[in-house]
Amino acid sequence: MFRIGIFDSGVGGLTVQRAVLDALPGADTLYLGDTARVPYGTKSAETVTQYSLRNARFLARHGIDVLVVACNTASAVALPALRTELTVPVIGVVDPGARVAARASRTGRIGVIGTQGTVASGAYQAAIRRERPGAEVIARACPLFVPLAEEGWTDPADEVVRGVARRYLSPLAGAGIDTLVLGCTHYPLLAAAIGAELPGVTLVDSAAAVAAEVRATFGGGAGPADHRFFVTDAPEKFLAVAGRFLGRPVTAADHVDV
Amino acid sequence: MFRIGIFDSGVGGLTVQRAVLDALPGADTLYLGDTARVPYGTKSAETVTQYSLRNARFLARHGIDVLVVACNTASAVALPALRTELTVPVIGVVDPGARVAARASRTGRIGVIGTQGTVASGAYQAAIRRERPGAEVIARACPLFVPLAEEGWTDPADEVVRGVARRYLSPLAGAGIDTLVLGCTHYPLLAAAIGAELPGVTLVDSAAAVAAEVRATFGGGAGPADHRFFVTDAPEKFLAVAGRFLGRPVTAADHVDV
Numbered sequence: 335m336f337r338i339g340i341f342d343s344g345v346g347g348l349t350v351q352r353a354v355l356d357a358l359p360g361a362d363t364l365y366l367g368d369t370a371r372v373p374y375g376t377k378s379a380e381t382v383t384q385y386s387l388r389n390a391r392f393l394a395r396h397g398i399d400v401l402v403v404a405c406n407t408a409s410a411v412a413l414p415a416l417r418t419e420l421t422v423p424v425i426g427v428v429d430p431g432a433r434v435a436a437r438a439s440r441t442g443r444i445g446v447i448g449t450q451g452t453v454a455s456g457a458y459q460a461a462i463r464r465e466r467p468g469a470e471v472i473a474r475a476c477p478l479f480v481p482l483a484e485e486g487w488t489d490p491a492d493e494v495v496r497g498v499a500r501r502y503l504s505p506l507a508g509a510g511i512d513t514l515v516l517g518c519t520h521y522p523l524l525a526a527a528i529g530a531e532l533p534g535v536t537l538v539d540s541a542a543a544v545a546a547e548v549r550a551t552f553g554g555g556a557g558p559a560d561h562r563f564f565v566t567d568a569p570e571k572f573l574a575v576a577g578r579f580l581g582r583p584v585t586a587a588d589h590v591d592v
Numbered sequence: 593m594f595r596i597g598i599f600d601s602g603v604g605g606l607t608v609q610r611a612v613l614d615a616l617p618g619a620d621t622l623y624l625g626d627t628a629r630v631p632y633g634t635k636s637a638e639t640v641t642q643y644s645l646r647n648a649r650f651l652a653r654h655g656i657d658v659l660v661v662a663c664n665t666a667s668a669v670a671l672p673a674l675r676t677e678l679t680v681p682v683i684g685v686v687d688p689g690a691r692v693a694a695r696a697s698r699t700g701r702i703g704v705i706g707t708q709g710t711v712a713s714g715a716y717q718a719a720i721r722r723e724r725p726g727a728e729v730i731a732r733a734c735p736l737f738v739p740l741a742e743e744g745w746t747d748p749a750d751e752v753v754r755g756v757a758r759r760y761l762s763p764l765a766g767a768g769i770d771t772l773v774l775g776c777t778h779y780p781l782l783a784a785a786i787g788a789e790l791p792g793v794t795l796v797d798s799a800a801a802v803a804a805e806v807r808a809t810f811g812g813g814a815g816p817a818d819h820r821f822f823v824t825d826a827p828e829k830f831l832a833v834a835g836r837f838l839g840r841p842v843t844a845a846d847h848v849d850v
Contacts, residue, residue: 370639371629378826381628481739494759497752568636 335559336552337362339398341389344372345572346480346519347404348579350427353545354402355561355582358552362560364396368592370566373480375449375518379411382451386412387419392564392592394420400552402544403427406517407449410457423551430547431515431540432461436469438536439513445506445535446473447528448517449480458517472509476502476521483520484575490527499524503531511535563587593817594810595620597656599647602630603830604738604777605662606837608685611803612660613819613840616810620818622654626850628824631738633707633776637669640709644670648678650822650850656680658810660802664775665707668715681809688805689773689798690719694727696794697771703764703793704731705786706775707738716775730767734760734779741778742833748785757782761789769793821845 338358340351344367351365366389368374374382386408390401401424403409403416409426416424435444446458453475462471478498482488487495506514513536516522522539529537565572569587576584596616598609602625609623624647626632632640644666648659659682661667661674667684674682693702704716711733720729736756740746745753764772771794774780780797787795823830827845834842 370635372634376630376829377628378829381825477743478736478739481736485735494752494755497755501752567639571634571636 335362335557336360337364337398338400338402338548339364339366339390339393339396340402340404341366341368341386341393341408342404342519343367343374343407344369345575345579348576349519349522350402350404350541350544352579352581353541354548357545357549360557360559364393364398364562364564366393366564366590366592367572368566369572373449374405374407375451375480376477377451379451379455382408383412383415386416388592390416390420390424392590394422398422400425400548402548404519406519406540407451410448410452410455425544425547425551427540427544428457428517429461430543431517431538432458433465434543435513435515435538436462436465438538439466439469441510441512442466442469443509443511444469444471445509445511445514446471446517447476447479447502447506447514447521448473450475450477452517458515472506472511474502474506478502479524480518480520483523488523488527490530495524495527496530499527499531503528507532513538515540564590566590566592593620593815594618595622595656596658596660596806597622597624597651597654598660598662599624599626599644599651599666600662600777601625601632601643601665602627603833603837606834607777607780608660608662608799608802610837610839611799612806615803615807618815618817622651622656622820622822624651624822624848624850625830626824627830631707632663632665633709633738634735635709637709637713640666641670641673644674645677646850648674648682650848652678652680658683658806660806661685662777664777664798665709668710668713683802683805683809685798685802686715686775687719688801689775689796690716691723692801693771693773693796694720694723696796697724697727699768699770700724700727701767701769702727702729703767703769703772704729704775705734705737705760705764705772705779706731708733708735710775716773730764730769732760732764736760737782738776738778741781746781746785748788753782753785754788757785757789761786765790771796773798822848824848824850
């Protein structure tokens, strides 16, 4: 049975797992949310790399055929270290998302939004320019978007949501982008509000892009699949919101120390 | 020389250290910000207690005469474990803040705002009622306030700041409180915006209350003092903002693993 390991700093990576399950319904999955150390997006590349290695070792001990790094920040800074450490393939969200954006853009003016760590790493900017030399990439960190999504304040008609989205996105609108990468697992929950500030702009969700890449590389699998969830903080809070992110019920998660 | 150990989940506890330095200019201080694991306010009591014990052991190894727990969430959930572990006195921010609020209120209707962990613990509510039986305490978690303060979006005339403050605080205004505890180290930076939504309400900052308690217990000290700073994530980001929170220049911090 084909088994996919997925980790994220917390619950947001379940949006990536959701896309993976849609694309590969027959694969077993192990999901690890590092909820005791979340968020990664405000922390240094060194610290995020250390946490990512611990997460990956935990999943590798359970026997996985591929590791999907669902966290954009970890994908942006820790892939080289993870690939050195692991013997199985490691797929991050940055390259698949960058590839889709580079192909979707007509004008070559592409926006990227993400955490401070993701934007500061320059990983999306470099990946887009590798795929499409000459592309103009405008990147912007949007720290308020994650807590807004976790509060459930996502309605585009909400004046607070609209005010925050306008402040972050108006420089991107002014730069005339035609494509925007949602470079953080929480941002798809705010897609309607983001789209309302950027009419006509194509929004790229890396989750679907990475799922397509896993499917293209490993095939679809078949048969009933088993899904297990692990978290580093107490499971209750994770379980309370996990279903909303995964789009399927999540009834159990094990508390582990990695 | 009298030496005070102070820890917080991150940089916010420097507002407590600032008050301590104002009250006890002659004391040496060791400050530890657990910036690799920040925030504590969204995490379980068990995880916050484990992190607090590690922080306290690190400071205790450096020889301190008293431990000040600057983090409201840690003060709310971890004091019993810390007092069992340490041989020196342990002072949190909850009891001093609750005491000042209980005395400042004329009507006995007192509001408390803090992180999800602080509010869920019920620690402020219990401490206020111990001090003033019959007090009516209305508590509310305000998760967006920390990222607003860290973005520097604190101007009460800012429509986003006003919108967020109104949403969180209007139930407290409607309940007719006359006193509000700012139960998180970041919230004093938003005091003007908070006050604008609650005209006539007395705002209680636990930092000043805990500093007064340390001074009353240990005296003022004298002579030139030495101040050292430790962080668990890379120091650069801490150093970039520490001066704003401390009100004095912070030029060096050591990266440590606790």
